[in-house]
Amino acid sequence: MTRIAILGAAGRMGRTLIRLIAAADGLDLVGATARPGSDADGLDAGTLAGCGALDVRVTVSVAAAIESADVAIDFTLPAALIGNLEAATAAACPIVIGTTGIDADGNAAIDSAAASIPIVYAANYSSGVTLLQRLVRTAASALDSDYDAEIVESHHRYKRDAPSGTARALGQCVAEGRGVRLDEQATYAREGLTGERPAGAIGFQALRGGDIVGEHTVMFAGDGERIELTHRAASRETFARGALRAARWLTGQPAGRYDMEDVLGLRG
Ligand SMILES: NC(=O)C1=CN([C@@H]2O[C@H](COP(=O)(O)OP(=O)(O)OC[C@H]3O[C@@H](n4cnc5c(N)ncnc54)[C@H](OP(=O)(O)O)[C@@H]3O)[C@@H](O)[C@H]2O)C=CC1
Ligand SMILES: O=C(O)C1=N[C@H](C(=O)O)C[C@H](O)C1
Numbered sequence: 001m002t003r004i005a006i007l008g009a010a011g012r013m014g015r016t017l018i019r020l021i022a023a024a025d026g027l028d029l030v031g032a033t034a035r036p037g038s039d040a041d042g043l044d045a046g047t048l049a050g051c052g053a054l055d056v057r058v059t060v061s062v063a064a065a066i067e068s069a070d071v072a073i074d075f076t077l078p079a080a081l082i083g084n085l086e087a088a089t090a091a092a093c094p095i096v097i098g099t100t101g102i103d104a105d106g107n108a109a110i111d112s113a114a115a116s117i118p119i120v121y122a123a124n125y126s127s128g129v130t131l132l133q134r135l136v137r138t139a140a141s142a143l144d145s146d147y148d149a150e151i152v153e154s155h156h157r158y159k160r161d162a163p164s165g166t167a168r169a170l171g172q173c174v175a176e177g178r179g180v181r182l183d184e185q186a187t188y189a190r191e192g193l194t195g196e197r198p199a200g201a202i203g204f205q206a207l208r209g210g211d212i213v214g215e216h217t218v219m220f221a222g223d224g225e226r227i228e229l230t231h232r233a234a235s236r237e238t239f240a241r242g243a244l245r246a247a248r249w250l251t252g253q254p255a256g257r258y259d260m261e262d263v264l265g266l267r268g
Contacts, residue, residue, distance in 0.1 A: 002248055005031030005069035005093075007084050009058050010040035010048060012158075013075035013098065016240045018049035027244065031065030031072075032058045035080070062087035071247045074099055077160070081106050085113040094118040094250045096243050098125060100165025114257035118250050122260040123165030125242030129216070130260040132231045133173045136218050139227060140177025147220040147227070149174045150203040154215040162206035163188065170218050171202050214239075 004021055008014040009032035021027045032045035038060070046054030059065050062084055066072045072095045074084050081099055088095040097110065100123050110121055124130075140149065151174075153167040163171075168182075175182035178200075185202045197203075214233040219226055233239065246263045261267055 001026055001028050002251060003028045003030040003068060003070045004244075004247055005029075005033070005065045005072045006045070007033045007062060007065065007072055007074040007080070008076035008099075009045050010034045010038055011075055012236060013240060013243075015049040016236045017073060017075070017243065018045055018054070019051045020237065020240050020244060022046055022049070022051045022054055024244070026248075029054055029056050030068050032056055033062055033065045034058045034060060035076075036060040063091065066091050066093045069093055070251045071096065073243055073247055075243075078102050078106055082109050085109050089113045089117055092117060094247075094253070095120075096246045096250060097121045098123075098239065098243055100168075101161030102165075111257060114255060116255050118253040118255055118258065120246040120250050120258045120260070120263060122242075122246070123169045124214070125239045125246060125260060126231070126233055127242060127260075127264060128231045128233075128238075129166055130242075130264060130266070132216070132218075132229060133169060133261075134266070135229055136170055136173040137177040139218075139220060139229065140174040141179075142177075143220050143222070143227075145178060145200045147222040148197060148201070148203070150205065150219045150221065152205045152207070152217045152219065154207040154209070154212045156212050157208055157210060159208060162208070163204040164206065164214070164216070166214065166216050167204055167206070170216060171204060174202050174218065 006014050006017050021029045034040035040058045043058050044053045045056040046052050075098045078101045151167045153164045172182050187201045187203045217230040219228045249263045
């Protein structure tokens with residue numbers, strides 16, 4: 001039995017994860033957190049998620065939520081990440097992180113915590129996007145920079161960060177395939193008298209609307225042809241199933257920072 005604590009239990013992903021844990025064999029929900037001041041504090045986590053009471057109270061204390069957990073799963077907001085990492089490190093609790101919009105300090109905090117506990121971080125836990133990242137790296141290394149790279153992502157109206165973490169990760173794959181630095185080539189959105197497109201730019205466009213779960217296209221536009229690699233998620237369960245797979249896998253790993261390629265055994 002893998003005992004799991006969900007950090008961010010009141011969110012769209014948190015509730016999806018709780019429902020899947022409740023329905024799964026071999027998984028047990030033992031803790032759940034909400035933002036301090038949240039109406040969800042003190043509620044039964046299963047009732048909150050809409051799958052019936054699970055006898056697990058939502059708390060604002062990360063330490064209490066992870067006390068008896070084999071692994072924590074974090075789908076919160078960037079502002080919560082450092083505190084969650086500190087609590088996981090203090091409790092020696094492995095953690096799967098799905099939160100996006102993390103800045104350089106947050107990223108450094110993950111690296112630092114990974115020196116003492118095992119951590120999986122992925123901007124997208126779907127198997128399809130994990131494969132897409134490989135395809136994009138391959139395409140970018142095969143095509144010269146006359147093929148302009150543009151990344152277009154679409155998400156629901158509630159999403160708070162842009163471009164998506166997945167879009168940034170795909171941009172990183174283009175940069176790696178080309179052997180360049182993303183921070184030197186990235187162009188975010190366009191407006192006004194922009195001038196001609198700089199050679200080698202990696203463009204990002206973010207669309208927001210309705211209930212779109214998450215769609216990403218990487219376009220390589222050349223003269224006379226273009227290649228488009230697209231992934232469309234139709235359900236949040238796709239991400240949640242991947243995160244649960246990562247959680248099961250992580251409990252057997254030594255301290256270190258891992259991603260979905262490690263979880264899926266795709267590393268050469
Ligand atoms: N890696 C992946 O595969 C995926 C990543 N994501 C990412 O996961 C994150 C969450 O997405 P989603 O569930 O849609 O967003 P939501 O806004 O629905 O959920 C985030 C939840 O975290 C809560 N929260 C904020 N601060 C804390 C805290 N300190 N402790 C506990 N809970 C806290 C929020 O509470 P409140 O609303 O009260 O502020 C909210 O309930 C986003 O960064 C998103 O981009 C999403 C899908 C897939
Ligand atoms: O906020 C979301 O919903 C999603 N966020 C992740 C991201 O920023 O890439 C993954 C997925 O696209 C859904």
